[in-house]
Amino acid sequence: MNKIVFFVTGLDSGGIENYLLRFLKYKATSFLKIIVYCKGGNGGQLENEYLKIPNVQIIKNKLSFFNPIDYINLTKYFKQHHFDTVCDFTGNFAGPILWSAKQAGIKNRVAFYRGSTDHFEKTFLKSQYNSFVKRLTYKYASSILSNSQAAFDFFYSKRRQDNRFKVIYNGVDSKQFEVGNQNLRQALNIPNHAFVIGHTGRYNPAKNHRVIVEVAEKLIKMHNDIYFILCGNGVKENLKDKVKELEIDSNVRLFENRSDIPVFLNSMDAFFFPSITEGQPNALIEAMIMGLPFVASDIEPIKETVGKNSYLLNPNDINGFVFILEDFYLKNVKRNSTLRDQTIKKFDYKERFNELYYVLVK
Template sequence: MKKVLFIVTNLDSGGIENYLLRFLKNYNGFILPSVLCKDGKLGALESEYRQIKNIDIIPFKIGFFDITALYRLKKRMEVEKYDTVVDFGGNFAGLTLWMASLANIKNRIAFYRGSANHFNETFFKLKYNDFVKNMVLKHATSILSNSKAALNFFFKGMNDSRFEIIYNGIDSEKFLITKEDLRNELQIPDNAFVVSHVGRYTKEKNHQTVLNTAFILCEKHEDIYFILCGKGVDTEFKQQVLERKLEKRILLLPFRRDIIKVLNSSDVFFFPSYTEGQPNALIEALIVGLAFVASDIDPIKETIPIEYYDFLISPNDTMAAVKKIELLYKDKELKREFNLSKWAIKNYQSDILFKQFFNKL
């Protein structure tokens, strides 16, 4: 059984953390997994990770120029004798994979899960980013990504046999196991038209456009409701919603594990992100069969069939979002025809896509 070290930032709920958790559940008992959290903290998913057989969870803080921590990491790798190290940090995997190389670990994987830089691009930060990217190119034995857009952004024009795309996989049978929704719990009328968004509060998710769209639609139509669900959403936007006296129509929910109930409560999924790797939340909405309005960025174009590009908008174009959602609100037949559930279940089968990743380990 292979001994694998997976390196993440922490165990809070996000695309990387949920992907790894699903993968480890899928291959529970087939590998000996260690998960290192390099900000030194764990997170909301810790209890679920601890259900994985033989797992070792390691809070291990590593700073950008933390030579002491890197040395300790190298020593740990030498003692543990991992077969494989996987760092999900994109370019920032460069230093940890260098340590893995020095520790004589033969299989060293950098996994890119975003398609843009997630930092303020100052001169010095960009120089550091170039440095660690070059370390990835020097020390990674495989360079994986969950989208072509990510590889095009970080390695444009490069042709390297180590590059490979592994799309996100979702076990649709387990995900769709419940038909329950939250309408009764949230006091949403049965005949209401519900628009939902799922994602933790970060600037990349563009929650403000979701809210601005909600304000317009809720004021125009008494039977339109919005659900926004994700860590930090309930606290960050509470005051805006209260000021407009829309707290019964725009429902702000914290992180919760039963996302399927949010989606089962919905008619349309609205997802105007500025940037994504490959959006798990959108794929889940597709599997449920929801109509959607989303941003016209390359990772989202890569996730849906080309015939549905008409429902992609510029991320900040609130009025375009209002028009597209209103079209689905008024045309019930169009909304029904929008169902991409069978297509999504076929294209994002977890057993096939997780096996592709497992084979790299």
């Protein structure tokens, strides 16, 4: 039995937060004590779900990027509680936490990269700080994990053979997506005969909602029985005015974060995912588990996720996306059982979560 502390920025619904929640639901009883440390100082939408899990405690304490006192105090905290493992999910920014863990004598220090590129506006000072914390991460991590090879190729392109590096793909419990014929079309006032294209994901420049809306405008004005449904933190708030301005609001349904994603996905005929950057996209994996036909961007993490024979285009190829999605509509494409079965096998949650577990307890 181990005592472990996981570091995240906060607990609003997102890729990192949902991944850790799923892992803990599966493996929490294997640990003596679990601390989820929100170093941004805030909890979030998933906080109550975390607190339902045995052995889990949440700490909300903002850690400065620059103040060394915070990390001296963190070292004292580590020493006081005698943790066996520290795991930070913030990539390069794990560096100062892992330094503190090293000073406290914690032997198992894990950095987990969940994105495949940097996610900040590059300035001289930010770039210098990023390089500094990356060096700390590389020096003080006993294990360096990622959910894609693409991330290691970006962050450590010149790395030599190093057994600390390991790719662990996301794990998804496919049974949660067995919803039969349940769908939301009646509740969303969408005709049964309509062709529904969907997207799930928070509003963020990386998710490329601008292109989603432009593609939606073209398709809806070409075919009035095409509908779009989108959900995620900030989606409705940031897109409602644009959708109304383009006069497509009658065929577009916008929602904030939802707890019924399997049924939401089951209301779609196709999935559209033109992200500019990703780590490994849980949203796309979930759509594939449903067997949904999809078109996505041709970035490396998505190529790694979906394999060959998929419809992948440049993230800004609006006309290309329109062409493929209209072809789906005209051919009335159906769910793909082979896609579903292959995805379930590749991202089996027991196998993938056990891979992480063995790193955390070694």
